Amino acid sequence: MTKDEMTTLLRSVSCDENTITAMSNAYELGFEQGAEVGDIMRELVLEAESIVNQVDDTKAPIKTFTFWGLFEQLRGMQ
Numbered sequence: 001m002t003k004d005e006m007t008t009l010l011r012s013v014s015c016d017e018n019t020i021t022a023m024s025n026a027y028e029l030g031f032e033q034g035a036e037v038g039d040i041m042r043e044l045v046l047e048a049e050s051i052v053n054q055v056d057d058t059k060a061p062i063k064t065f066t067f068w069g070l071f072e073q074l075r076g077m078q
Contacts, residue, residue, distance in 0.1 A: 003027050037077055044070040 001009075006027060010020045047067040054062045 033077070037074065040070055040073050040077075044074065 003024060007020055007024060010023060015023075044067065047070055051062060051064055051067055
């Protein structure tokens with residue numbers, strides 16, 4: 001549901017403007033949080049790919065601390 005659809009729905013059930021404003025603000029906060037999670041997920045996937053490539057290359061040491069740091073960031077956002 002888009003923000004416009006949500007506000008239209010809230011108005012259709014006669015919510016007051018303060019409620020609509022509060023819900024719009026909550027929607028935007030959730031959208032921002034989702035964007036942050038998406039950014040970390042992209043980094044985590046790239047780091048996982050790097051680790052798999054290191055496993056495939058027996059000459060390289062496997063370093064997983066960056067992966068686990070990103071993993072813990074995501075866990076903290078739940």
